[in-house]
Amino acid sequence: MLSLRILSALLLPLAALAAKPSGDRFADFHTKPQPLKLDDTKYTSLTTAPRDYSSIVLLTAMDPRIGCVACQAFAPEWDLLARSWQKGDKQGKGRVVFGTLDFADGKATFQSLMLQHAPVLLLFRPTKGPDAVPDPSPVRLDFATGSQSAESIHAWLSRHLPEGPRPRVVRPVNYMRIGMITLLALGTVSAISVAGPYILPLIQNRNLWAALSLIAVLMFTSGHMFNHIRKTPYVSGDGRGGISYFAGGFQNQFGLETQIVAAIYGVLAFSAITLATKVPRIADERIQGFAVFTWAGIMYLMYSFLLSVFRFKNGGYPFHLPPF
Known part of the structure; x- marks a missing residue:
């Protein structure tokens, strides 16, 4: 002590x-x-x-x-x-x-x-x-x-600050982030190596890419991006208690109008593709002839309806096809 x-x-x-x-x-x-x-x-x-x-x-x-x-x-x-x-x-x-x-x-x-x-x-x-x-x-x-x-x-x-040393900022190593990125990369490589034989034929399928391309073309040619940029309404009233599906003028359109026009384009495209690729392969002449008239009639009706929509948006357009 x-x-x-x-x-x-x-x-x-x-x-x-x-x-x-x-x-x-x-x-x-x-x-x-x-x-x-x-x-x-x-x-x-x-x-x-x-x-x-x-x-x-x-x-x-x-x-x-x-x-x-x-x-x-x-x-x-x-x-x-x-x-x-x-x-x-x-x-x-x-x-x-x-x-x-x-x-x-x-x-x-x-x-x-x-x-x-x-x-x-x-x-x-x-x-x-x-x-x-x-x-x-x-x-x-x-x-x-x-x-x-x-x-x-x-x-x-x-x-x-006056002249002198300017030590740089040194951030600590984020080992958790490095580990997560490494695990994610290894998991992705493993998934690709295992699923590759099944996914590769799907990626190389021409019909799949043709369908995706056709869907994208129909979406953008019908005015899908216009709706997102302008925030257009889906439908509108016609002033008489009813619903107006098409907006007059080329600077206006409705959401449902875009979907209807895309459907028309889709039917026209499918009809043209069927007439060009499927109908010639039909062996029976009578069935082949019936198919030609059927798909040609569908194309005629859809194009007639498309012209009527165009005339509605542009009242001065002089052309039309019956029955629309």
Whole structure:
């Protein structure tokens, strides 16, 4: 017990010496992990002139009851920037100190600055030494343009700080993301290798690609994109208690009108394809003749209806085909 007391008495002067400030404010601040957690007193000590270093202070409000979403979102980016800067400039050649003052710890400072929102970034440049500036007031960055990243704040600081090191932002390796991408890539390769013999014939099927191409052509030639761009109504009233399926004029159309026109085009295309490819293969002449007249009649009726729709949209069009 006596030996412990003697040891404590011997170590007490050393502890007091270690806790005693060195007289160089920058050295005292720089040796601590960045960003420094500040209160009103430490903020004053860090920013009071004269100073031969640059101090960067983030004024924030992390209390969930305040509900500062921007403060919560920027906090990890700010910590990453401060740690990267301190790690990249271990010798302190750039003479830069980072600090964070939360509203809960610095209400007097917030009131003196008359801050009505957060976060706000203040850059205090040196007031003495070779990099001193004549104006001691801080350079202020408000987050009015949205959320900021560590890289964007790094670029802003690089424009305003004196000459010196500009340690880059080093983001930690996201092993989870790398693992997920690797697993996804391996899973995709495995799925392709297993399902390849079944999928390849389907991809190489000309009829499938012809059908998909025909559907795409019918959609876009009938005005499908026009409906999405103009946000056209599906149908409209005709003023007499009924429904109007077609809109007059070439600058107007309805959603149902587009579907009707696409169906007409589809029937016409299917009729032409059948007459050109299927009907000639019919061995029975009577059935072949009946098929020719049937599909030709369908084409005639659909084209007649299409002309009637065109005349409705353009009243001056002089041509038509009976029965429409």
